[in-house]
Amino acid sequence: MCGIVGVAGIPDAAQLVYLGLYALQHRGQESAGIISIEPDGTAHSHRGMGLVNDVFPPGALARLRGDVAIGHTRYSTTGSSVLANAQPKLVNYHGGPLALAHNGNLINAQEIRADLVRRGSIFQSSSDSEVLVHLIARSDARRCEDQIRDALERVEGAYTLLLTVGQTVFAIVDPRGFRPLSVGRLGTGWVLASETCALDIVGARKVRELEPGEWLKIEHGRLIDLPPLASATPRRCIFELVYFSRPDSTVFGHSVDRVRRALGHALGREQPAPGADCVFSVPDSSNAMALGFAEETGVKLEHGLIRNHYVGRTFINPSQAARTAKVRIKFNPVQDVIAGKSVVVVDDSLVRGTTSRELVQMLRHAGAREVHFRLASPPITGPCYYGIDTPNRGELIASSHSIDEIRAHLGVDTLGYLSLEGMLGAVGAEDRYCHACFSGQYPTAIPNHPGTRDHEPLPLVAD
Amino acid sequence: MCGIVGVAGIPDAAQLVYLGLYALQHRGQESAGIISIEPDGTAHSHRGMGLVNDVFPPGALARLRGDVAIGHTRYSTTGSSVLANAQPKLVNYHGGPLALAHNGNLINAQEIRADLVRRGSIFQSSSDSEVLVHLIARSDARRCEDQIRDALERVEGAYTLLLTVGQTVFAIVDPRGFRPLSVGRLGTGWVLASETCALDIVGARKVRELEPGEWLKIEHGRLIDLPPLASATPRRCIFELVYFSRPDSTVFGHSVDRVRRALGHALGREQPAPGADCVFSVPDSSNAMALGFAEETGVKLEHGLIRNHYVGRTFINPSQAARTAKVRIKFNPVQDVIAGKSVVVVDDSLVRGTTSRELVQMLRHAGAREVHFRLASPPITGPCYYGIDTPNRGELIASSHSIDEIRAHLGVDTLGYLSLEGMLGAVGAEDRYCHACFSGQYPTAIPNHPGTRDHEPLPLVAD
Amino acid sequence: MCGIVGVAGIPDAAQLVYLGLYALQHRGQESAGIISIEPDGTAHSHRGMGLVNDVFPPGALARLRGDVAIGHTRYSTTGSSVLANAQPKLVNYHGGPLALAHNGNLINAQEIRADLVRRGSIFQSSSDSEVLVHLIARSDARRCEDQIRDALERVEGAYTLLLTVGQTVFAIVDPRGFRPLSVGRLGTGWVLASETCALDIVGARKVRELEPGEWLKIEHGRLIDLPPLASATPRRCIFELVYFSRPDSTVFGHSVDRVRRALGHALGREQPAPGADCVFSVPDSSNAMALGFAEETGVKLEHGLIRNHYVGRTFINPSQAARTAKVRIKFNPVQDVIAGKSVVVVDDSLVRGTTSRELVQMLRHAGAREVHFRLASPPITGPCYYGIDTPNRGELIASSHSIDEIRAHLGVDTLGYLSLEGMLGAVGAEDRYCHACFSGQYPTAIPNHPGTRDHEPLPLVAD
Amino acid sequence: MCGIVGVAGIPDAAQLVYLGLYALQHRGQESAGIISIEPDGTAHSHRGMGLVNDVFPPGALARLRGDVAIGHTRYSTTGSSVLANAQPKLVNYHGGPLALAHNGNLINAQEIRADLVRRGSIFQSSSDSEVLVHLIARSDARRCEDQIRDALERVEGAYTLLLTVGQTVFAIVDPRGFRPLSVGRLGTGWVLASETCALDIVGARKVRELEPGEWLKIEHGRLIDLPPLASATPRRCIFELVYFSRPDSTVFGHSVDRVRRALGHALGREQPAPGADCVFSVPDSSNAMALGFAEETGVKLEHGLIRNHYVGRTFINPSQAARTAKVRIKFNPVQDVIAGKSVVVVDDSLVRGTTSRELVQMLRHAGAREVHFRLASPPITGPCYYGIDTPNRGELIASSHSIDEIRAHLGVDTLGYLSLEGMLGAVGAEDRYCHACFSGQYPTAIPNHPGTRDHEPLPLVAD
DSSP states (O other), X not given: OEEEEEEESSTTHHHHHHHHHHHTGGGOOSEEEEEEEOTTSOEEEEEEESOHXXXXXXXXXXXXOSSEEEXXXXXXXXXXXXXXXXXXXXXXXXXXXXXXXXXXXXXXXXXXXXXXXXXXXXXXXXXXXXXXXXXXXXXXOSSHHHHHHHHHHHOOEEEEEEEEETTEEEEEEOTTOOSOOEEEEETTEEEEESSHHHHHHHTOEEEEEOOTTOEEEEETTEEEEEOOOOOOOOOEEHHIIIIISOTTSEETTEEHHHHHHHHHHHHHHHSOOTTOSEEEESTTTTHHHHHHHHHHHOOEEOOOEEEOTTGGGOOOOHHHHHHSOTXXXXXXXXXXXXXXXXXXXXXXXXXXXXXXXHHHHHHXXXXXXXXXXXXSSOOOOSOOSSSOOOOOGGGOGGGTSOHHHHHHHHTOSEEEEOOHHHHHHHTTOOSOEEOHHHHOOOSSOOOSSOOOSOOSOOSEEOO | OEEEEEXXXXXXHHHHHHHHHHHTGGGOXXXXXXXXEOTTSOEEEEEEESOHHXXXXXXXXXXXXXXXXXXXXXXXXXXXXXXXXXXXXXXXXXXXXXXXXXXXXXXXXXXXXXXXXHTTXXXXXXXXXXXXXXXXXHOOOSSHHHHHHHHHHHOOEEEEEEEEETTEEEEEEOTTOOSOOEEEEETTEEEEESSHHHHHHTTOEEEEEOOTTOEEEEETTEEEEEXXXXXXXXXXXXXXXXXXXXXXXXXXXXXXXXXXXXXXXHHHHHSOOTTOSXXXXXXTTTHHHHHHHHHHHOOEEOOOEEXXXXXXXXXXXXXXXXXXXXXXXXXXXXXXXXXXOEEEEEEXXXXXXXXXXXXXXXXXXXXXXXXXXXXXXXOOOSOOSSSOOOOOGGGOGGGTOOHHHXXXXXXXXXXXXXXXXXXXXHTTOOSXXXXXXXXXXXXXXXXXXXXXXXXXXXXXXXX | OEEEEEEESSTTHHHHHHHHHHHTGGGOOSEEEEEEEOTTSOEEEEEEESOXXXXXXXXXXXXXXXXXXEEEEEOOOSSOOOGGGOSSEEEEEXXXXXXXXXXXXXXXXXXXXXXXXXXXXXXXXXXXXXXXXXXXXXXXXXXXXXXXHHHHHHOOEEEEEEEEETTXXXXXXXXXXXXXXXXXXXXTEEEEEXXXXXXXHTTOEEEEEOOTTOEEEEXXXXXXXXXXXXOOOOOEEHHIIIIISOTTSEETTEXXXXXXXXXXXXXXXXXXXTXXXXXXXXXXXXXXXXXXXXXHHOOEEOOOEEEOXXXXXXXXXXXXXXXXXXXXHHEEEOHHHHTTOEEEEEESOOSSSHHHHHHHHHHHHTTOSEEEEXXXXXXXXXXXXXXXXXXXXXXXXXXXXXXXXXXXXXXXXXXXXXXXXXXXXXXXXXXXXEOHHHHOOOSSOOOSSOOOSBOSOOSEEOO | OEEEEEEESSTXXXXXXXXXXXXXXXGOOSEEEEEEEOTTSOEEEEEEXXXXXXXXXXXXXXXXXXXEEEEEEEOOOSSOOXXXXXXXXXXXXXXXXXXXXXXXXXXXXXXXXXXXXXXXOOBSOSOTTHHHHHHHHHOOOSSHHHHHHHHHHHOOEEEEEEEEETTEXXXXXXXXXXXXXXXXXXXXXXXXXXXXXXXXXXXXXEEEEOOTTOEEEEETTEEEEEOOOOOOOOOEEHHIIIIISOTTSEETTEEHHHHHHHHHHHHHHHSOOTTOSEEEESTTTTHHHHHHHHHHHOOEEOOOEEEOTTGGGOOOOHHHHHHSOGGGGTEEEOHHHHTTOEEEEEESOOSSSHHHHHHHHHHHHTTOSEEEEEESSOOOOSOOSSSOOOOOGGGOGGGTOOHHHHHHHHTOSEEEEOOHHHHHHHXXXXXXXXXXHHHOOOSSOOOSSOOOSOOSOOSEEOO
C-alpha cells in the first residue's frame, strides 16, 4: 500500500507535501520521497528508505524548491525493498522532466515490461510503476495528456496516480477506483491526497473525492476536468474502510470512524458474547469496533492491552525473540483488568493468525478465565492483486482452515467473524466495493504469476 | 524524567536491558545507554542521543557482552542535551569500573560539585549524577558499599539508582522514595526496572517494589538486603500515577490503569458536564480517565481525536508551523463525531496551556458547539525539583491565573479541575505522596537556583 | 580522464579490480565503482563518490562476488560530479545484465542522445557513455557482439571500453587508439587495465597492449580476437606520456619514465640555463624531466620544493586561501636550497599558469635570486575533445599570449618550452600520436558545442 | 609521535591551526583535534579519528571561534586508538577551561596516575598526558603558572606542551628538549608549531626555536619568558632529523634537507658500492640521502621505485595481501631502470626489516642483477621511550641479529649502515642529541614496563 500527496500553486509546496506524507505515514513505512518543480521547470528530488522523518532531515526540504510538488510513501513489500523502487519516480523524457507517484498495482505490468525491454527500453527499477513512464515516453502522440492516455489504455489493474510534466499536474483514478484520492483547496492553490487527514494537516478544505475513471489537470493555477477514462463498475476497496485508512479520514464518502463503529455494532448483533465480563480492542485499529461492540451488547468496555507506539522500527535479536513472545514488544496486558475475567477481544481482521495466537497466550498468562475473539470483518480467503500487501494464499489461515480449526489454533473459547453481508451493510450495501479478498469475486482477470508488486526481480544488486 | 533497568545473573544481559529500556521509552527520549560487565570485570558501554532503537543498531548489542548490565533512558531537558550527559555513566576509579544509572534529581548537587572542583576533581559532564561518582571515588572507606553510603550521606533529593562496581549490582531508593523501582526474577537471575511493564516485556516475575530508603546488593547471583538509608516520611511522586507511568504498570502498589479510572470517576463526580453529547480523551494518557468519566456520568464515550503516533521525532519547519497549528501534527479531530455537538474533553493535567488552547481551537473549527474541558488532577502551581521536567514557575499557567482566567484563555465553555482531595482519594488518601507541584508542600528545602538538572553549564563545547 | 580495470576467470575478481583501481587512482579521483558477475549471471554493483579507499569500506568488496569484474575511476569534471555519472554503468537489457566502463569521450554523443530520447529512451545520467548502452539495447542484431558493433558504428571519438554481457567480457579500443589498454595473464585468468602499473600491483604478467581498433572477447576463460573495427590512422594521446600516466607504467610501447627522462634531455638541449646554480622539479610528475635536464646540462640537481601528499582532499576556507597563497597548501620551498640562488624549475606542462605564478612568487619570497622556468612540452593552445579535462580554450594561457607575455605573467627571468619536434623526437617521432592540444591538428571533426563530457545537463537534481 | 600547533592573538585562530596541522600531518595520522577560546573564555573543541581533512569537514572550523587556538595530530599506536585519547584535551578545572596538547612521552606517568586514582581522581582516557591535567587541578598553588610548575616537577620524560588556561597560552619544552617547538610572528599575533613548515604554510615569520627547559607565556598579545625549568643536558632527538621531520623544516637549528644530504654524503664515503650501475631512494624520506650518495660516489641517480601516495588509508583484504606482496600497494619498480642492473637502494633507517625484505624481492623480480642496500643511520637496537612509536626491542631486527644475518634476511648482495660517528658528524657532532635507539645511551631511567604511551589500559570499552 502507498500514500500520495500533491500540491500545486503554493510557494514551498514541498513543505506541505511533507506534512501530508507525515499524515499518511500509516499507508507506507518503507520509503518516502518528494519531487518539486520550480516555475522554470527545474525539478528537485529527494527520496530515501525509512519513515518520512528519517528521509527528510532538517534542510532537505529547503532544497525542494518550487510551487508544485508530489510525494509518496511506500509500504514494505518482500524482496525488493530498495531505493531504486522508491517513488515518486523522476525521469527526463522528450517532453521534459516527468514525475510519477502511484498507489495501486498493475496486473499486466510484467507482460508490458517484457515487450518494452525487447524493444530496447532500459528499466531502472523492478517496480510496476516504471512501465507507465516508458509507455508515456514511447507514445507517438504530441500532447502529453494524449501520451498518458495512450499509456493508460495499455495497463490493467489499480492505479491512483499523481503525475507532473513540467509544472502541469495530473491526478488520475483508474476506472474501478480501487484507491481513494481527494482534492482540496488552500488559498489559491490545490492539494491532492490519498486521504482527507492529509488535507486536514495542511489546513486545506476538502473539495471532493475523485470518482472512478476521473482525471484532473492543474495548470497555471486552474483545475481542469479531462475526459474520463473508459468507464467500468466501481470497485472501491472495502479494506480501506475496515483497516487501512485513518479513522479521522473520510474515504469513499464515509467517515472511517463511523463505518468502524457500525461494524462494531453489527459484530455485536451477529456475534455477541453473553456472560463476558468485559470487552477490549486490539489497539488502535479496532478501538472504534470494540466501542461499538460494547454499546451494542452492554458488555463493559476496558483497556486490556497497552500498545507500545515506539515499536515500529525495533530491532529484536532473533534468539531473544524466541525466548520472549514477539507480541510482548508491541502489546502488554493490564493485569488488573484481565486476571480471573471472561474477556472479549475485538480485532478488525485476521490474516495469518500468528500474532493473535501469541496475544491470546499472553492474555491467558495474565489470568484471563475465558477469551472470546471477535473479528469485525469476514474470513480473508484470497490475496489482493490491487495494491494491498496481503501474503500468498497459502499463508492466509482462513483460506484452508475452518472457523473451528482457527478457533482451536488461536486457543480461544469462542471465535466470531462478521459476515460479508454484515460488513457490506455497515457501508450501505451498494454494489460498488471490491471485497475479493473476503469473497473471491475478483473484478479483473487474476495474473498468472501470483507475485504482487514486483515482477521480474533484477538479477543485479544496486549500490 | 528517566527510566532505568538492570539485569544480573543472566547471559546476554544487555539484550534484556534493551527490551526493558524499550518498554520504558516513554520515560525518556533524549538519550539511551547500556553498560554491560563480563565475568572477568571487563565493562562495555554504548550510549547515544535519541530513541532506544536509534541508539542501538543491529550489532551494537552483540558487543555488550556479559551477564550483568544496566541501562538508562533520559528525557530531553533544555540546554544540555549532549552525549556527555547520557547515562549510564561508566568510569574507572580505584575500586575498578563503576557504572551508574540515576532516576531523580539531587537538589544540592551544585554546592557539592563546586567543592569537589575546588579540590581538584575534573568533571566530564554537567549532570548532577556525576557528583555521586566523584564522592564515591573520594571516600576513604574501604568497602565499596561504605564508599557509596559516604556519598549518599552528602546528597539530598530524589535518587533511584542502579550502580555496578565490578560485577556487583546495587539498587538504591532515596529515603523519601520519590521514584519507583521494582525487582523481578527471571530463571536464576534478577531484573530491576523503574516500572513493572519492563519486567513484563522480558518475561520476569515481579518479586516486589523497593521501599523508600531500601537498598539491595546482588552478588554472585544472590540478592542481599543492605541496612536501609536513614528513614524519612515517604514521599512517592503522585505524578507518576497521574501521567508519567504506563497504564499497564504497577507503581507504588497500584495498578496505574485502575488509579486513572478512579481519577476519571472522581472527576465525573466533582465536575460533571450535564447535557453534553459526548466525552472523549486527549489520547492516550487520559484514555482511562475519559472512560471513567463516561461511566460515572453516563455521557456517551467517543473517539474524537486521533493521535499520529509517528509524531515524536518530526521536524517541522518553523514558518510552516506558524501557518498550520502545531497541534495538528499530533492530533486530528474526527469531524463526524464533533460537528454540532457539545463535547467534554478529558485530559490528565494542564501545564502551560499552549497545546490545549490550540486543541480547543481545532475542535471549534471542526464544528464543536460547546467544549467542556476536564482535568483529572488539580492546577499545577509549582515546579518539580525531584526529576520531572516541569517548566519554570512563570510558565505554569495555574501559578498566576485563576481558573476562570484559564477557562477564558483556553476558550472553553466550562473548565473543571479535580480537587487535591479528589486526587488523593483515588490513590487511597494515605500521607505518603509528594504532591508539591499541586500543593506547594515541598518535602525538602527548595534550591536557591531554580534550574533543575543541569548546574553550572560548562563553558566549553564538546566534540 | 578515467582508469579502467577488468578481471576474468579469477575467484574474487573484485578484489583484484580494487587493487588495480587503486594503482590507477591518479587517472580519476571523483568517483569509483566495481561491478562483479557471478557464474550464474548475478551481477553486483558498488559505486560511490570519492577515492577508491573511501568508496569501498571494509566489507563492501566481500559483497562483490564472482570471478568476473570490471572497475572504473572517474576524474572530476565541472558541473556534473554526481553519483549517477559514476561508472561502471550496470543495466538490464534484453540480453541480460550489461556493464560498461569507458575511458575517453564521444564527440557525437549529444546528437545521438537527442535522437534516442525522441524515440522514447529514458536516460539515467548525463554521461556520454550511456549513449552506448541504449544503442546496444536498441540494436536489432541477435548476437551481442553484433549489437555492440552496431552501436560502435554510430559513435565517433575516443573510447577504450570494458564491457560485460553476462559473464562474457569485451575489451575494445577505438580505431585511433587515443587511450591505452593492456592485457595481462594471472594464473589461468586475465587482467585488463589502462596502465601496466595496475597489472603489476596484482602480480599479473603483461601479455600485450591492445592496438587501435582491436577488440577482444573473453569467454569461458578463453581470450578470442574479434575482427577489428574499421581502421584509421593511429592517434595515441601524447599527453598520456607527458603527464597523465604513471612513470612505472609502459604505455604505447614506451616506458613512461624513460620518455620523461628523454624529454628532460631534449629540454636541456633546447632550453639550457647557463649559469644557474641548481635545477629542481615541481614534484612529482616532472621529477624524471628535471633529472634529465640536470644530466644534460650539468646544472646541480636539488629538491627545492617539498610536496604535501595529503593535499588532495583538503578543504580550505576561501577567505583563508585569500590570505595564504593556495599553492603553499601543496608545495613548500626548502629555504636553504633556494635563498640567494639562481634556480631552474622544470615542470611537465603549463595549462592556466595560475599555480606556476604562485609557485614563482613563493620561490622569490624564499630568496631565489633568479628563476628560470622550463617546460618539457610545447605551449598548450587548444582543448582536448578526447577525454582529458583541459579547460576551455579561453583559460589556456598559451592560446592567447606570447611566450614573452607568459614569462612576464609568471614573473620569471627566463621561460623555455620544449618544441613540438623536440617532444615528438623523445617518443620516436613516428606519425601515430594525437598532439592536437599542442598543435591544433585535431584528428576528428570538432564538436560545435565545446563542452566535453557532459552534454545536455539534466534539469533535475537527483537524490 | 605527534604534531602540535598554537595560535594566539589572530582572529579565526582555528583556521590557521588547521593549516598548521595539515602541514604536520606526517607527525600523526591517527587523530586530530583543535580547541579554540573566545575572548570571553568560551572554549570550543572538535576532535576526531583520522586525517586532518576527515576530522574537520567544511563547517566544523566555522564553529571553532576565537583568536586563541591549539591543535594536535596523533600517531597511531597499538591498542588504544580511541577518540578518548585524541588531543588537545579540554577540561574544566577550578581555574576555568584548560586545554593541553602534548608531544612526547612521560616515563613515570603510570606511577603518578596510580597515586592520583587512589586519591579519587577519575581519568577519562588511557593517555599519559591526562596525568598533567590532574596534577594541575590538584595543585594548591594560586597562580596557574605555579600550578603548572608544580605538575611539571612531578613528571619525568619528554614533553613539549601547548597549554591554555582561559585565553592565556603556555608553550613549554622539557629540560632535555627531546621534541622541537618553534615560535613565529604573524602580524601582531603569534604562531607556535612543532616544525617550521607549519609556520611557512600560514605565512608566519620564524622568530626562534624554544630551547630545552624554556617556557613562554602569551597573554594579551604579549610574549613573556617565564623562568626556565630545572636545567639538564640537552638531548635533542636525532631521529627527528634522520626520519621524522619534513625536509623543508628547520629543526634543532638545522635544515632537515641539508642534514639528510650530508648523511647521504657520509654514507657514500663510508659505504660506497663500487661498480653499481645506479642508485635510487626508497621515496620520499630518503630522497635527499640518495642524491647525496650519488653526488659523493658518482653512481648514476635514477628513480627506480614509484610510490603510490594514495596508500595511507587503503584497506587490503588480508587474504589478498597474502597473494600480492603488501609492499606492492605502496611501491612499484620501474622495470626499464632495474632490469639487468646492479642497483644501490638508499633508505633512511631499518626497523623490523619486513618491508625492506619484500622490497628487495620485488626488485629481484623486476630483474635487478645485484642489490646493494644502504642505510643512512646506524642499526636501531633499542626502543624509544620519548615519544617515537618504535616497536618492542624483540621486533627490532638489529637488536638481536648481526649485520651479516640482516643482509641474508633481506636477500641483498651487500648491506651498509652509516656509523654512529658518521651520523653525528652530519649534524655537527656536539653532545646535545639523544641517540638512545641507536646507542643504548638512554638519558633517563628506563621505565620498568616497556609499554610506551598507554599505561594501564582501561578495562572498559567506550561508546
